[in-house]
Amino acid sequence: MRSVVRAPRLWRRHGLAKAVVVGAALVTVGLTYAVLVPNGAAGADGPQSQKIEEGRRLFAVGCSSCHGLNADGGSNGEGRMAGPSLVGVGAAAVDFQVSTGRMPAVQPGAQVPQKPPVYTPEEIEALAAYVGSLGPGPAVPAEEAYDVSNATQEEVVRGGELFRTNCTACHNFAGRGGALPHGRYAPSLMETTPRNIYQAMLTGPQQMPVFSDQVLVPEDKRAIIAYLVSLQESNDPGGFGLGRLGPVSEGLWGWLVGIGLLVAVAVWIGAKVPRVGGRNGQTKD
Incomplete structure (x- = not known):
């Protein structure tokens, strides 16, 4: 009876006991995860992970000089911010800025203008996936x-x-x-x-x-x-949209063109009328 009681105690004192227990726990957790996680979940080397990795490489080359290597913001070396942090802005913000050519910016200014995009649609999708993986934010809409x-x-x-x-x-x-x-x-x-x-x-x-x-x-x-x-x-019924500003642009056009033409005609008529002068009412050329 004593040998039966002492055997488990000796096994618990053995050096491999803890390793066996930890291994059994890891196997249990792994099996539970495999059963509970949906089959469609992307693995570490799945398409989405590959897209994120491609976006990270593109970001390091074209965006990190302003936004920082980890997209947490960067400075221009003079204590001024060169680019804001992109953590949490979401994939939709990246897709908008890059697809409209606003980013990468040519130079800082009051406002970055729109221009032809630098990246291809596939590269834009990869950049958006990478930035979207950094924190929760608006996703690209369906x-x-x-x-x-x-x-x-x-x-x-x-x-x-x-x-x-x-x-x-x-x-x-x-x-x-x-x-x-x-x-x-x-x-x-x-x-x-x-x-x-x-x-x-x-x-x-x-x-x-x-x-x-x-x-x-x-x-x-x-x-x-x-x-x-x-x-x-929609089309412009009058032929010229004039900015579609209504009475403002239409009134300005009327004054500059309409009244201007009338003034020009009046000056032309006045120049053609013979002038009367002299004592005898003779005309002067």
């Missing part, structure tokens, strides 16, 4: 979120109301953009794609406020896009 090809007239009308309420202070009611303080400006939306319009509302690039889904629900964003697309596709 196509159905901004597809307005089947939008109804009611949606266009409601989108116009929402746009005039929330956006005309900067972009004007026709979406043609406008000047802002300190050398900044609201760009024209006449050539902006529905995808980028949605992402701009979702992320708030540069001085634009963020219209999250709690502020503007996805249905409202889609209605605004439908209204802007209708403006992009």
Whole structure:
């Protein structure tokens, strides 16, 4: 009876006992994870991980000089910030900035202008995946979120109301953009794609406020896009849009061209009328 009791104690004192217990625990945890994790979960070498790694390499070459090697912000060596931290901005912000050519920026300024993109769509997707993996943030929206090809007239009308309420202070009611303080400006939306319009509302690039889904629900964003697309596709009945500023540009055009032509005609007529002079009322050439 004593030998039966002493054997387990001797085994617990053995040097390999702890290793066996730890190994058994690891095997148990591994089997549990394999059973509970969905089959579609991406592995360490899955397509998404490869895309993130490709984005990390692209970021290190083209973006780290301003935003830091770890995307946590960088300085220009004089104590001034060269680029903000991108941790938590989300993949949608990267997709917007890079697909519109605003990033990489040529030089710092009051506002980075739009230009042709530097990266291919596949590279932009990889950069967005990498930055999106650094912290929670808005993801790139699905196509159905901004597809307005089947939008109804009611949606266009409601989108116009929402746009005039929330956006005309900067972009004007026709979406043609406008000047802002300190050398900044609201760009024209006449050539902006529905995808980028949605992402701009979702992320708030540069001085634009963020219209999250709690502020503007996805249905409202889609209605605004439908209204802007209708403006992009509409023609100018008069032939010249004149910025679609209404009486302001039309009145200026009337004064500069209309009144200007009348003044020119009056001067021309006055130059052709013979002048009368002398004592005998003789005309002078």
